[in-house]
Amino acid sequence: MRQSTVEVVLTDDERETLLRWSRRATSSQALALRCRIVLACADGLSNTQVGANLGIHPTTVATWRKRFAANRLEGLADEKRPGPARTVTDEQVEDVIVRTLETTPKGATHWSTREMAKQSGLSQSTVSRIWRTFGLKPHQVDTFKLSKDPQFVEKVRDVVGLYLDPPERAIVLCVDEKSQIQALDRSAPVLPMMPGMPERRTHDYLRGGVTTLFAALNTATGEVIGSPHRRHRATEFKKFLTKLDKEVPAELDVHLICDNYATHKTPAIRKWLLAHPRFHMHFTPTSSSWLNQVERWFGLLTDKQIRRGVHKNVQALEKDIRDWIAHWNEDPKLFSWTKSADEIFERLAGYLNRLPNPKP
Incomplete structure (x- = not known):
């Protein structure tokens, strides 16, 4: 048997919030669309009518109609999606950072991602991500000079x-x-x-x-x-x-x-x-x-x-x-x-x- 359409009734605060979210420049496109779906449903339109007006499938309209009816405004947020388990532990990250800051590799003046990966047992790309996250750049060096002027x-x-x-x-x-x-x-x-060739001298x-x-x-x-x-x-x-x-x-x-x-x-x-x-x-x-x-x-x-x-x-x-x-x-x-x-x-x-x- 065909299921009945869930009725959407908005309070004044909910309508005002949905309108603001649908027009706000910082709202994601997905959230703005969901707000427009709920507002159209609250105006008494069917799922097919809302889908035709917004250019989406009626099933999508039905999904967000039900989620809003069940959880109100909080139901419009994305649900947490399951992902792969974390493979790099905090201890391993700490070990890479400590090695980078406090030690140097044998036969070199500074670490490279390849050498650190070999020593830590992590992949080269993982070491690179850790360094980028914590702003570590062992390959770079700056110079400075301190003035000895007594009237500095x-x-x-x-x-x-x-x-x-x-x-x-x-x-x-x-x-x-x-x-x-x-x-x-x-x-x-x-x-x-020339195209594909720099100036040469x-x-x-x-x-x-x-x-x-x-x-x-x-x-x-x-x-x-x-x-x-x-x-x-x-x-x-x-x-x-x-x-x-x-x-x-x-x-x-x-x-x-x-x-x-x-x-x-x-x-x-x-x-x-x-x-x-x-x-x-x-x-x-x-x-x-x-x-x-x-x-x-x-x-x-x-x-x-x-x-x-x-x-x-x-x-x-x-x-x-x-x-x-x-x-x-x-x-x-x-x-x-x-x-x-x-x-x-x-x-x-x-x-x-x-x-x-x-x-x-």
Whole structure:
């Protein structure tokens, strides 16, 4: 005998919830469809009518009609499906993690998935999943260098203070030199990229000379003032300061963030600064080039112009550098500094605490 259709009667709260779930952007498509099925059934439509309206089989409509009538809103959730039993125990996972963090394999400096699988008795794919889950990457290594500057704290607070709270009626410029930029020409013409084939070039090259780029990055706008010079002395740095003095409006003070290179502190430079009192020098701590924002800009210059550039002589190299600076200044990108000095010190303390024998 044919079974009677289960009647669906909704309360006001249930109808409101079903409508919200059916329209919510974060609801899964399956849940939204089930909500529409129940709402249509509550309007008195038959399973066949609901199926025709929603483009599904009447049997599907009958299933969710019955589940809602029996369990209400909770009945619309997916039931737990049986799966295979877990084969890797917590102890085995812990063993892989401990081995990875605290030991090294014989004949190697770090673990590979193949070597760890051999030692642990697990499959290589299982080891890989464990490492991904816990963020372990034995094949990668980063470098760091701790500054030994006795005025490290004071200098960090000074420079970061200029980034986060620059003085009024003043301009903050990150200044540095990118020295020993080589004009390199390949021993054979570069083969252009083709479908399925990357650009190809010879591994050997012809040297065409070197140049040095003096650059100042405006921390407020991202604009760069640059000047290539063939030599890297206090004389060239003084010429660059004169260039900055001409290009920066006279009514603004100029705060220069520099590293501790000797050419920045010679008697000639100090004399020039005394004659130009609107210029103020701020020095980053030793071994802390990461604190100078122009270093990031130098990285972009290297990636986009120098590393893969081909230059027969220094004149061609300097022309390309000037052209790239002009192109950059047409739409400069601002480097936003976000970390406070206290956050930097906290991060540094984390490194120190991980050292075997941290030194003060």
